[in-house]
Amino acid sequence: xxxxxxxxxxxxxxxxxxxxxxxxxxxxxxxxxxxxxxxxxxxxxxxxxxxxxxxxxxxxxxxxxxxxxxxxxxxxxxxxxxxxxxxxxxxxxxxxxxxxxxxxxxxxxxxxxxxxxxxxxxxxxxxxxxxxxxxxxxxxxxxxxxxxxxxxxxxxxxxxxxxxxxxxxxxxxxxxxxxxxxxxxxxxxxxxxxxxxxxxxxxxxxxxxxxxxxxxxxxxxxxxxxxxxxxxxxxxxxxxxxxxxxxxxxxxxxxxxxxxxxxxxxxxxxxxxxxxxxxxxxxxxxxxxxxxxxxxxxxxxxxxxxxxxxxxxxxxxxxxxxxxxxxxxxxxxxxxxxxxxxxxxxxxxxxxxxxxxxxxxxxxxxxxxxxxxxxxxxxxxxxxxxxxxxxxxxxxxxxxxxxxxxxxxxxxxxxxxxxxxxxxxxxxxxxxxxxxxxxxxxxxxxxxxxxxxxxxxxxxxxxxxxxxxxxxxxxxxxxxxxxxxxxxxxxxxxxxxxxxxxxxxxxxxxxxxxxxxxxxxxxxxxxxxxxxxxxxxxxxxxxxxxxxxxxxxxxxxxxxxxxxxxxxxxxxxxxxxxxxxxxxxxxxxxxxxxxxxxxxxxxxxxxxxxxxxxxxxxxxxxxxxxxxxxxxxxxxxxxxxxxxxxxxxxxxxxxxxxxxxxxxxxxxxxxxxxxxxxxxxxxxxxxxxxxxxx
Numbered sequence: 001x002x003x004x005x006x007x008x009x010x011x012x013x014x015x016x017x018x019x020x021x022x023x024x025x026x027x028x029x030x031x032x033x034x035x036x037x038x039x040x041x042x043x044x045x046x047x048x049x050x051x052x053x054x055x056x057x058x059x060x061x062x063x064x065x066x067x068x069x070x071x072x073x074x075x076x077x078x079x080x081x082x083x084x085x086x087x088x089x090x091x092x093x094x095x096x097x098x099x100x101x102x103x104x105x106x107x108x109x110x111x112x113x114x115x116x117x118x119x120x121x122x123x124x125x126x127x128x129x130x131x132x133x134x135x136x137x138x139x140x141x142x143x144x145x146x147x148x149x150x151x152x153x154x155x156x157x158x159x160x161x162x163x164x165x166x167x168x169x170x171x172x173x174x175x176x177x178x179x180x181x182x183x184x185x186x187x188x189x190x191x192x193x194x195x196x197x198x199x200x201x202x203x204x205x206x207x208x209x210x211x212x213x214x215x216x217x218x219x220x221x222x223x224x225x226x227x228x229x230x231x232x233x234x235x236x237x238x239x240x241x242x243x244x245x246x247x248x249x250x251x252x253x254x255x256x257x258x259x260x261x262x263x264x265x266x267x268x269x270x271x272x273x274x275x276x277x278x279x280x281x282x283x284x285x286x287x288x289x290x291x292x293x294x295x296x297x298x299x300x301x302x303x304x305x306x307x308x309x310x311x312x313x314x315x316x317x318x319x320x321x322x323x324x325x326x327x328x329x330x331x332x333x334x335x336x337x338x339x340x341x342x343x344x345x346x347x348x349x350x351x352x353x354x355x356x357x358x359x360x361x362x363x364x365x366x367x368x369x370x371x372x373x374x375x376x377x378x379x380x381x382x383x384x385x386x387x388x389x390x391x392x393x394x395x396x397x398x399x400x401x402x403x404x405x406x407x408x409x410x411x412x413x414x415x416x417x418x419x420x421x422x423x424x425x426x427x428x429x430x431x432x433x434x435x436x437x438x439x440x441x442x443x444x445x446x447x448x449x450x451x452x453x454x455x456x457x458x459x460x461x462x463x464x465x466x467x468x469x470x471x472x473x474x475x476x477x478x479x480x481x482x483x484x485x486x487x488x489x490x491x492x493x494x495x496x497x498x499x500x501x502x503x504x505x506x507x508x509x510x511x512x513x514x515x516x517x518x519x520x521x522x523x524x525x526x527x528x529x530x531x532x533x534x535x536x537x538x539x540x541x542x543x544x545x546x547x548x549x550x551x552x553x554x555x556x557x558x559x560x561x562x563x564x565x566x567x568x569x570x571x572x573x574x575x576x577x578x579x580x581x582x583x584x585x586x587x588x589x590x591x592x593x594x595x596x597x598x599x600x601x602x603x604x605x606x607x608x609x610x611x612x613x614x615x616x617x618x619x620x621x622x623x624x625x626x627x628x629x630x631x632x633x634x635x636x637x638x639x640x641x642x643x644x645x646x647x648x649x650x651x652x653x654x655x656x657x658x659x660x661x662x663x664x665x666x667x668x669x670x671x672x673x674x675x676x677x678x679x680x681x682x683x684x685x686x687x688x689x690x691x692x693x694x
Contacts, residue, residue, distance in 0.1 A: 045131055045134070045135070046135070048131075049131065049132055049134070049135035049138060049139075050135070050138055051138055051139070052139060052140075052143055055132070055139065055143075055147060056216065058124075058128065059147070059150055059219065060218075061124065062121065062124050062125065062128070062150070062154050063218070065117060065120065065121045065124070066121065066154060066157050066158070067079050067114065067118070067121075067157060067158060067161040068157075068323055068534055069534075069611035070323045070332075070532035070534065070611075071323075071325070071332035071333075071334050071513075071528070071532050072332055073611060075614060078114045079114055079117070091613060091614045091617060091623065091666075092356055092358045092359060092613075092628065092639060093355060093356065093359045093604075093608055093609065093613050094353045094354055094355045094356060094359070094506075094510065094609070095354050095356055095505055095506055095639060095660060095664070096352050096353060096354070097351070097352045097501040097502065097505075114161070114162075114165075115677075115678050115681060118158050118161065118162055119172060121154060121158045122155060122158055122159075122172050123172075123175060123176070124154070125151045125152075125154040125155045125158070126151070126155070126172070126173065126174050126175045127175050128147065128148075128150070128151040129148065129151045129152075130174065130175055132144065132147055132148070132151075142211065142215070143215060145209045145211075146209065146210055146211045146215055146219070148205075148209045149205070149206045149207075149208070149209030149210030149211070149220070149222075149225070150206075150210070150219065150220060152202045152203075152205035152206040152209065153202075153203075153206035153210065153220050153224075153225050155173075155202045156199055156202035156203040156206055156225070156228070156229075156232070157228065159171075159195060159198055159199045159202065160199050160228070160232045160235075162195075163192065163195040163196055163199060164235055164239075164615065164618070164619075165674070165675045166674060166675055166677060166691075167189075167192040167195070167256055167257035167258070167674050167691070168189045168190050168191045168192040168193075168194065168195050168254070168255070168256040168257065169189055169190060169195045170187035170188060170189055170190065170688070171187070171190045171194065171195065171198050172187055173198075186685060186686060186687045186688075187687070188249075188251070188252040188254075188687035188688065188689075189249060189252065189254070189256050189687075189688060189689055190254070191254050191255050191256065192255070192256065192257055192258060192259065193240075193255075193259055193260070193267060196236040196271065199232055199236070200229070200232075200233065200236075200271070200274060203225055203228065203229035203232065204229070206220075206222075206225040207222055207225045207226055207229065210222045210224075210225055218324075220321075223282060223285070223287065223288075223320055224320060224321045224535065226278045226281055226282050227278075227282060227320045227321060227535040227539075227540060228321075228535065229274070229275070229278045230275050230278040230279045230282070230540060230543045230544075231275075231535070231539065231543060232275075233271045233272070233274040233275035233278065233547075234271075234272065234275040234543050234546060234547055234619075235615065235619045236271040237268045237269070237270075237271035237272030237273075237274075237275055237547065237550065238268070238272070238546075238550065238619045238620060239259075239619045239621075240259045240264050240265075240267045240268035240271060241264070241265070241268040241550070241554075242619070242620055242621040242622075243258050243259065243264075243621055243673070244258075244621065244670065245257060245258055245670050245671065245673060245674065245693075246258025246259065246261075246692075247691070247692025247693055248692060249689030249692065250689055250690075250692075251686065251687055251688070251689045252687055252689060256689055256691070256692060257674050257691060257692060265554070268550075268554070269551065269554050269556050272547045272550050272551050272554070272556075273547075273551060273556065273559070275543055275547045276543075276544055276547035276548060276551060276559075277559060279540050279541075279543045279544035279547065280544060280559075280560075280562065280567070282320070282537075282540050283540065283541070283544060288317055288318060288319075288320060288537040288540070289317045289318065289537060290317075290318055290537060290538060290541075290574060290575065290578050291306065291307075291309075291310040291313070291316045291317065291318040291578075292306060292578060293306065293309065293313070293316075294306040294309060295578060300398050300580055301398075303398040303399075303578070303579070303580040304398035304399075304401045304402050304580070305402075306578075307398065307399055307402035307403075307578075307579070308402045308511070308516065311512065311513055311530070311533060312515070312530055312531075314531060316536075317537075318533075318536045318537045318538060319533055319536055319537075320535040320536055320537060320540070321533075321534045321535040322531045322532065322533050322534060323531060323532045323534055324531045325528070325529040325530065325531060325532075326529055327527060327529045330529075331526045331527060331528060331529055332526070332528045332529075333347075333524075333525040333526055333527070333528055334513055334514075334528045334530070335514060335515050335518055335523050335527070335528045336349050336523055336524055336525045336527070336528065337349045337350075337352040337353070337525075338350075338351070338352060338353045338509070338510050338513070338514060339351075339411075339509075339514060339523055340405060340411065340416045340418075340494040340504065340509045341474060341493065341494040341495060341502055341503050341504070342414055342416060342417065342493050342494045343411065343412060343414060343416075343520060343523065344502070344523065345520060345521070345522070345523025345524045346521070346523075346524055347523075347524050347525050348502075349502065349525075350502045350503070351494070351495070351501075351502055351503050351504055351505065351509050352502075353509070353510040353609070354504055354505045354506040354507075354508055354509055354510070354641075355403070355404045355506060355508045355509075355510060356506050356508075356639040356640060356641065356660075357374065357506065357507070357639070357640040357641055357642045357657055358628065358629075358639055358640060359404075359604075359608065360374070360400065360404065360508065360642065361373060361374055362601060362604060362605050363396055363397050363399070363400040363581070363605060364396070364397045364581045364582045365393075365395035365396035365397050365400075365581075365582070366392070366393070366395075366396055367384075367392070373657065374642065374655075374657050376642075376654070376655045376656060376657050377433070378430070380430060381432065381433070382429070382430025382431055382432060383430065383431045383432075383433075383654035383655070383656070384654060384655075385427075385431075385647065385650065385652040385653065385654055386652060386653045386654070386655075387651075387652065387653070388408065388653065389406070389407040389408040389418075389419075389644045389653050389655075390406060390407075390408055390409060391653075392655060393406050393409075397579050397580045397581040397582070398579065398580035399579035399580060399581065399605065399606070400605075401511070402511060402512065403510070403511055403512040403608055403609065404508050404509075404510065404511055404512075405418075405504075405508060405509045405510065405511045406418075406508065407419065407492070407504075407507060407508075407644045408644075411511060411514065411516070412514075412516055412517075412518075412520075416492075416494050416504075416509070417492035417493040417494055418492050418494050418495065418496070418504045418507055418508070418509070418644060419491055419492030419644050419645070419646055420451065420470065420491060420492075420495075420496050420507065420643035420644060420645055420656070421451065421468055421469055421470040421471075421490050421491055421643075421645055421646075422468075422469045422480050422488070422490045422491075422645065422646045422647075422648055423456070423467060423468055423469075423645050423646070423647050423648065423654075424466075424467050424468075424469065424480065424648045424649065425456070425463070425467035425649075426649065427647060427649065427650050427652075431647070431654060433656075434451065434454055434456050434468065434645075434656055435449065435454065435658070450498070450661045451468065451470055451498070451643075451661065452470055452472075452498050454468065456468035457469075457470065468645075469490035470490055470491055470497075470498055471489060471490050471491035471495075471497050471498070472497060472498040472499045472500070473497045473498070473499055473500035474493075474495070474497060474500055474502070474503065477489045477490065477491070478490040478491075480648060482648065483648070483649065492504075492644075494509065496641070496643065498661075501662075505641065505660060505662070506639075506640075506641030506642070506660065507641045507642040507643045507644060507655075508641070508642070510609065512608070512609045513530065513532075513609065515528065515530050533610070538575055538606055538607070539606075539607060539612070541571035541572075541574065541575060542571065542572075542575070542599070542602065542603045542606065542607070544567055544568070544571055545567065545568035545569075545571040545572050545590075545599050545602075546568075546596070546599050546600070546603065548562075548564035548565070548567050548568040549564070549565075549568050549590060549595055549596045549599055550596065551564060552564040552565065553592070553593070553596065565587055565590060565591070566587065568590050568595075568599065569584065569587040569590055572584065572590065572598070572599060572602050575602060575606055576602065579605070579606065581605075600616070600620070603616060604616070618673055621670075621673065623668050623673075624668050624669055624670050624672075624673075629659065633666065633667055633668035633669075634667065634668070634669050634670075635667075636665035636666065636667045637665065637666045637667075638659045638660065638663075638664070638665060638666075639659070639660055639664075639666070640657055640658060640659050640660065641657075641658065641659075641660055642655050642656075642657050643655065643656045643657075643658065671691075671693060671694070674691050675691075676690065676691055676694050677689070677690050677691060
């Protein structure tokens with residue numbers, strides 16, 4: 001088990017921590033007595049590279065700025081958002097309280113915030129590469145080599161984060177010195193292919209030099225670099241195949257985004273093969289395995305609990321790279337933002353990650369219509385009635401339950417009351433759709449009709465009186481009297497409500513990553529400390545499966561006597577078995593384009609809410625073209641929820657599947673796949689081009 005521990009590690013003494021503080025401020029002081037005498041309050045190279053402990057201080061600075069996408073990352077704010085978690089839109093996986101247009105590229109990294117910090121990180125890595133050789137004698141050979149590997153790993157991670165956002169980047173591979181080298185400070189953007197080649201080269205160098213196991217808790221190692229190489233090259237390989245956006249710069253006549261159509265297929269195969277080989281090296285090493293500590297065949301409860309525990313077990317054999325937190329030194333606020341309303345802490349936030357029905361429908365075991373949407377009506381067009389809300393989910397794969405809080409399931413010992421409203425009318429021969437016949441669900445820009453405008457609520461049309469009751473918010477309740485004289489709220493304690501966004505907006509809230517043992521009085525911003533898994537073995541299996549399927553479709557030969565389909569089949573089969581999903585029947589299910597779609601679907605399910613899905617669909621280039629609920633992202637997509645209603649007179653339940661009532665539309669055009677270069681960087685530089693077509 002390996003960790004990335006983004007704070008000054010416990011091995012450091014107070015004096016060393018003080019030295020690190022001086023290092024950060026070394027350019028802020030100067031001596032006015034004698035310019036030939038180094039100022040006493042400036043840390044010199046001989047101090048930084050004096051021994052392993054001082055070098056570790058330098059590495060701690062580097063690690064504090066590596067662009068890991070963890071609890072402090074969001075697509076809107078990007079990296080390093082102080083100590084706050086920043087959940088937002090996860091493209092069809094979840095809807096949040098706000099940021100409904102965050103998927104568009106202008107929502108990513110406001111004011112180009114990461115651009116400047118990225119080049120500062122590159123300087124740190126290049127400085128280490130250029131200066132540590134002078135002090136090699138101060139370090140053991142093994143530690144010296146590892147530090148070289150850390151520098152290459154840092155550079156690879158930074159260039160990877162940049163190229164998947166911007167395409168071709170300025171490849172700054174040495175420390176730029178001012179004013180003595182002012183004539184070379186302006187570095188133009190390289191092509192996208194050249195940038196991906198640099199990412200590949202830096203990962204390979206990192207793998208060459210890094211230690212097989214981390215020499216200190218918190219440092220990287222060879223396996224971590226292999227894992228991220230696997231991910232990065234899968235991104236590059238699929239991007240080279242599916243991207244259609246390309247163009248040349250005006251200041252520098254070079255293809256800055258996209259690939260040469262004449263060579264793109266060969267480039268794709270090259271990167272995919274690199275991803276496959278990196279994945280296979282980790283698989284063959286047999287150091288990692290899927291987490292099964294509580295798993296039991298045929299036991300759905302054990303399979304569910306196994307997947308809940310997996311994300312909190314620091315000794316999990318599945319963990320390749322994790323980001324640790326520790327209160328009060330380094331914390332985040334995930335629980336504060338994400339818990340259901342009933343478990344809300346003192347900060348007043350809740351339910352900011354509400355999984356969509358589109359995401360839930362990916363999973364096996366739900367009653368579905370022929371088109372794959374959830375079945376809520378019987379063959380007569382009447383709502384299917386259930387004795388309990390959980391009855392709808394009785395056969396769903398346990399993995400989904402470990403990720404999503406279902407209506408009236410239990411979290412932290414509390415039944416989470418997710419109920420949109422109460423129906424008080426007679427059932428008769430069945431309940432027709434709440435959507436009146438004269439109100440058609442609109443999947444276009446007009447959006448959806450709210451429940452509080454429907455005839456059942458207003459007592460109009462086919463309803464002679466009001467038969468639908470809803471609560472506008474958590475504080476204003478409509479009280480219903482039961483047949484036995486007892487009273488109840490029309491809506492659930494965790495919503496959804498008509499006009500309150502701190503609730504289960506989609507009929508679901510998130511369970512994944514929620515600390516099940518965190519006391520409610522600790523559910524506050526800056527109090528969460530559960531780790532974030534940045535790279536795990538399941539992703540490696542999925543990377544290998546997808547690369548194998550793509551390479552086979554491209555007609556490539558498998559290396560080292562491998563069978564592409566056998567490798568893909570075993571990885572997907574094992575993941576589905578652990579998840580409690582329906583077993584694959586044969587290897588033929590992964591053949592061709594339909595097999596590739598199955599692998600992609602498995603990836604979307606398994607790696608949900610791990611900052612993977614949005615990048616996956618960007619590299620597949622499907623987000624602007626996939627038809628969702630009748631429209632594409634280019635036109636504006638609406639997402640759906642699944643809303644439980646209590647039938648008062650029958651003590652039964654039904655579900656209504658419909659669009660999110662807020663009428664939020666999510667747009668993404670092909671141009672949005674590449675983020676715009678910060679305008680200030682373009683205007684001040686004679687060689688930095690804006691994205692072609694912007």
